[in-house]
Amino acid sequence: xxxxxxxxxxxxxxxxxxxxxxxxxxxxxxxxxxxxxxxxxxxxxxxxxxxxxxxxxxxxxxxxxxxxxxxxxxxxxxxxxxxxxxxxxxxxxxxxxxxxxxxxxxxxxxxxxxxxxxxxxxxxxxxxxxxxxxxxxxxxxxxxxxxxxxxxxxxxxxxxxxxxxxxxxxxxxxxxxxxxxxxxxxxxxxxxxxxxxxxxxxxxxxxxxxxxxxxxxxxxxxxxxxxxxxxxxxxxxxxxxxxxxxxxxxxxxxxxxxxxxxxxxxxxxxxxxxxxxxxxxxxxxxxxxxxxxxxxxxxxxxxxxxxxxxxxxxxxxxxxxxxxxxxxxxxxxxxxxxxxxxxxxxxxxxxxxxxxxxxxxxxxxxxxxxxxxxx
Ligand SMILES: Cc1cc2nc3c(=O)[nH]c(=O)nc-3n(C[C@H](O)[C@H](O)[C@H](O)COP(=O)(O)OP(=O)(O)OC[C@H]3O[C@@H](n4cnc5c(N)ncnc54)[C@H](O)[C@@H]3O)c2cc1C
Numbered sequence: 001x002x003x004x005x006x007x008x009x010x011x012x013x014x015x016x017x018x019x020x021x022x023x024x025x026x027x028x029x030x031x032x033x034x035x036x037x038x039x040x041x042x043x044x045x046x047x048x049x050x051x052x053x054x055x056x057x058x059x060x061x062x063x064x065x066x067x068x069x070x071x072x073x074x075x076x077x078x079x080x081x082x083x084x085x086x087x088x089x090x091x092x093x094x095x096x097x098x099x100x101x102x103x104x105x106x107x108x109x110x111x112x113x114x115x116x117x118x119x120x121x122x123x124x125x126x127x128x129x130x131x132x133x134x135x136x137x138x139x140x141x142x143x144x145x146x147x148x149x150x151x152x153x154x155x156x157x158x159x160x161x162x163x164x165x166x167x168x169x170x171x172x173x174x175x176x177x178x179x180x181x182x183x184x185x186x187x188x189x190x191x192x193x194x195x196x197x198x199x200x201x202x203x204x205x206x207x208x209x210x211x212x213x214x215x216x217x218x219x220x221x222x223x224x225x226x227x228x229x230x231x232x233x234x235x236x237x238x239x240x241x242x243x244x245x246x247x248x249x250x251x252x253x254x255x256x257x258x259x260x261x262x263x264x265x266x267x268x269x270x271x272x273x274x275x276x277x278x279x280x281x282x283x284x285x286x287x288x289x290x291x292x293x294x295x296x297x298x299x300x301x302x303x304x305x306x307x308x309x310x311x312x313x314x315x316x317x318x319x320x321x322x323x324x325x326x327x328x329x330x331x332x333x334x335x336x337x338x339x340x341x342x343x344x345x346x347x348x349x350x351x352x353x354x355x356x357x358x359x360x361x362x363x364x365x366x367x368x369x370x371x372x373x374x375x
Pocket of ligand 1: 009010011012014032033034044046047050195201202217288330355357360
């Protein structure tokens, strides 16, 4: 029987996850990527596979499914990863209270434990001990080095599933069953548009009607100075608990949020919460901020990076705070609280977008759900 064919547009994590889900179901898959390689949000992130940020139920399951797929791919393709786990660090009683409530309501559901200050410090050498009250440890989080992993996943799909890649080919128009790059065209039985924050090129009139915007994040990377710091879980402070939906189930969260709004007004204004991940070279990735809109400032604001570092120092300890790199990334964000945008702008064409700040965590699981229903 002739294989069904599929074209995927975009070689970011959403496109790769979609291509994988199709290829394992015996589709003949071709990916078109505008750049010489993916250079969007998927290679600019922390590389955190972060189930702890996802509310329990469907989203947590999707995150854990994604993590399992990441692990399988990483093992088969020899991609570096670390099941680092995560620590949310508490320096105030109200932060610890939210963590305790969260751990209590997740008992038996997640691998979370409340640690004393002493136990917390045993987990990592880069935690600021001053005024530390304790932490929420979760064993479920994993990190990859996104900038290399995304390209390695592409190679893996090519080698294992014979997925064909066309790089440096921007698709300028789709009229099912054809996708056009200028006058040249290609055809497939199914077409998937995974174009990330580019709402301008394909189906702009469809995107214009959606509750979707863009979000810019500032990031930085520090040299790894501690040879033994690679034992550290990924770290974050209390502000991350008001960022991730999972913590909304803690009944004291609103009180904590109210305090943060007073104590950290500038942080709330710029959507700053601070996290740290560490790659295989020991380097630390630290971020981030969140600025929303279609007219994003292309330039980074030094005071945002200063705020990020100031907050980082309240819970992290490094030998040097001089970044070796700074950058920003942009992802699409749904404004109606939904977690993904899946649309059929014309028969045979599916748009998969809107995974926001959790695409590394959710895409493989999401693609499984979407393609499973379709095939
Ligand atoms: C700074 C930052 C930190 C983050 N941290 C994390 C994290 O730690 N964990 C997590 O889970 N998520 C994180 N995220 C979110 C995650 O990175 C995104 O959700 C995810 O990368 C989105 O993937 P994507 O494939 O939709 O977009 P992209 O990675 O932007 O990929 C879209 C691709 O489509 C291509 N394309 C677009 N239009 C066309 C066209 N017409 N023709 C051909 N190609 C086209 C683009 O060139 C691009 O390569 C972070 C995001 C940022 C920006």
